[in-house]
Amino acid sequence: MPATPSPLDMDATEFRKLGQQLVELMTRALGVEHNEPVMAPTTGQEIIDLVNEDLPRHGIPAERVLALCSDPLLRFGRRNGHPRFFGYVCGSADPVAILADALATAFNQNLTAWRSSPAAVEIERLVIRWLDAMVGFAGDGHGMLVSGGSAANLQALTCAVTQAEQQASLPSGSRHRLTIYLSREGHLSMIKAARLLGLADDHIRLIEVDDDRRLRLDDLRHKIEHDLTSGLIPAAVCGSAGTSNTGTIDPLDALADLAAQHDIWFHIDGAYGAPAAMVPEYRWMARAFARADSLSLDPHKWLYSPLDSGCILYRDAAASQQAFALDSEYIAVTQTDPRESFAYFNHGAELSRRFRALKIWATIKTxxxxxxxxxxxxxxxxxxxxxxxxxxxxxxxxxxxxxxxxxxxxxxxxxxxxxxxxxxxxxxxxxxxxxxxxxxxxxxxxxxxxxxxxxxxxxxxxxxxxxxxxxxxxxxxxxxxxx
Ligand SMILES: Cc1ncc(COP(=O)(O)O)c(C=O)c1O
The missing domain is CATH 3.90.1150.170 (Aspartate Aminotransferase, domain 1)
Incomplete structure (x- = not known):
């Protein structure tokens, strides 16, 4: 057994020196100093020729590795932060958030629960309260950061489906009686989520849209009533606060009314559009957000956060707890103080979670x-x-x-x-x-x-x-x- 330090470790002097090299590379990666193309034309073969190599048995110095790992990206990466990057809903990354995210990686916190990373968990909980206040969800600060809008929609629908099963006292294996409703223009991640949750494809009701591509309330009302009389169980009404296709906002207030009338979970997919509620012109959306059971919003889309940072806000922590909490001896929480016994794994799908909150915190603070x-x-x-x-x-x-x-x-x-x-x-x-x-x-x-x-x-x-x-x-x- 060697008594010498591990060769994988690095002393502070070398780390600092490499860090300076890294900051130079990161500055080039930002691409703001150069009039570079949004994306250079290339082919799969050209990139394979550049990156492919045999599995290395022996290493090379870290400073060469750093230079090499940015090379294919500087040449052929897509510059999502370029001022003329208009494709897809992918935000430009705030430089201070990029630095904060690098710091978060250095701290390497694992936000499974308060006990595994107390300071980081409290920062994430603060960020959730801030995001909630920014868009007007008016909740009690329940929710968490996730990888993106797809994960947020999946967690929201998991809560909805669990609640519907419990309200109807469905025996397990009866999910084939549940239905969900979203517009034809709704995001495919909600369809994917419903499928993952075991809903039948023909129970994922795609509601017709009007000439402005907004969900048509008459069709929604008709489908819910038809399903109820057929003995089916509506589990969720989903509205879009900005579709990916055309930015269309569904009639969110009316959706909230309809969901409340039938006591159905109301989810809003604001992965892209929710931050617009901060702007006076779209502040009206917050009225509906405040009536939703769950809201997805992605800081990596329209809050200028680097990937990955999605967020799900829940109205009721008991609902997410019902959906996700499981007992297990090897992760049993022993803390008794309510703050300190908090565990993200009781409210979401992931156990190990990276410290996504620091970059969002840094953007909002700066x-x-x-x-x-x-x-x-x-x-x-x-x-x-x-x-x-x-x-x-x-x-x-x-x-x-x-x-x-x-x-x-x-x-x-x-x-x-x-x-x-x-x-x-x-x-x-x-x-x-x-x-x-x-x-x-x-x-x-x-x-x-x-x-x-x-x-x-x-x-x-x-x-x-x-x-x-x-x-x-x-x-x-x-x-x-x-x-
Ligand atoms: C409205 C909407 N919902 C959900 C998603 C999925 O988000 P993600 O790609 O972060 O999983 C997107 C992605 O663009 C979106 O625009």
């Missing part, structure tokens, strides 16, 4: 709620600026727009052929993405291929939106004249 609110409001203003530019131009058509998402297409007035327009817009999008100056994602709205822009980025300015519009017009004109 900027304060007012600056964050102004930044979210600016993203919404920029979406409006984009809508105006689209509506002012005869060759552009707006197809759907809400919160900070806008969908439009290139559509010269003399072209009526939808297939041709779809091909043209696909060409525009693929070329723009390949050129690397702008990144958007596509969607299809009523058969129309749309250019979808999502602005959840504190670096984006009006000049970035103008560049995007100018590029779409340039390519649209060029492809149309060559057609």
């Amino acid at each position: 900027h304060g709620v007012d600056r964050l609110t102004d930044t979210i409001a600016l993203n919404i203003t920029l979406r409006r600026h984009l809508d105006n530019r689209v509506e002012e131009h005869p060759n552009l058509e707006l197809l759907g727009s809400e919160l900070s998402i806008s969908c439009f297409r290139y559509h010269p007035p003399n072209t009526a052929d939808n297939n041709l327009l779809n091909t043209l817009n696909r060409q525009i999008l693929e070329t723009l993405v390949a050129e690397g100056r702008v990144l958007m994602s596509p969607t299809t709205l009523d058969g129309r291929y749309a250019l979808r822009v999502c602005i959840v980025n504190f670096r984006t300015r009006a000049s970035d939106i103008d560049l995007l519009i100018d590029e779409v017009l340039r390519l649209g004109e060029s492809f149309s004249s060559n057609a």
Whole structure:
């Protein structure tokens, strides 16, 4: 048995030196000092050629490893924080949160329960109370940070299904009688969650939407009543506070009424849109949040947090406890003080949990709620600026727009052929993405291929939106004249 220090350990001098190298690499990773592309074009083969190698039997110095591990990412990573990254609902990462997250990794706390990381758990509980207050959920600070919106929706629906089973005194194995309701535009993670929970596919009721893509209350009412008379058990009504597709917000107040009338769990998927409730224009959403049994919201989407940081807020800690708490001798909680006996594993799916809260805490402390609110409001203003530019131009058509998402297409007035327009817009999008100056994602709205822009980025300015519009017009004109 060796008495010497482990070769895996590192002394403070070397750690500090490597840390300086790391900060240089992280600064380059931010990409804000360079006018770099959003994403360089590449192929799977090119990246495999760069990263693939035999399993190393012997190591190399850590400073070379650090340089090597950032190389493929600097060359071929997608810069989600680039001011013209408009694809998907993926926020730009606040630099102070990036640093705080690195620190959280150094502390390597495991937030299973208060007893395993007392200070970190209290910081997470504080962050949950702050997030709750920011969006107006008006709860008692129950909830937790999770990997993202999918995990948050899964935990919420687990509570809903457990509660429905208990209220109906269903014997185990009777989940085939439960139903849940969400709009056709609702996020696929809720469908996935319901399937994981054992609900039958045809009991995941996809409610029709109106012309603005909002859930239609008449269809919801009809489906709930039909299911009740058929002996089925509605477990959850789910509303969206901003869909991924077009940013659409469901009629949340009316959904709360309907869920209350039938005593059904009311869940709101605000993974993307909930932080908009901080902005006066969308503050009305908070009225409905305050009536929901659970709310998903993702700081890694529209609160400028690095991945991964999702959050689930629960109205009632007893409901999450019912859904998740299990007795086991090897994790039995022995503390008796109510604060100190708290265990996240009694309220969620994970046992080991990383210290996600520190980066969110750092962002809120550094900027304060007012600056964050102004930044979210600016993203919404920029979406409006984009809508105006689209509506002012005869060759552009707006197809759907809400919160900070806008969908439009290139559509010269003399072209009526939808297939041709779809091909043209696909060409525009693929070329723009390949050129690397702008990144958007596509969607299809009523058969129309749309250019979808999502602005959840504190670096984006009006000049970035103008560049995007100018590029779409340039390519649209060029492809149309060559057609
Ligand atoms: C409205 C909505 N809900 C849920 C999710 C899933 O979130 P995640 O990707 O963090 O799991 C997304 C992702 O974009 C979303 O926009």
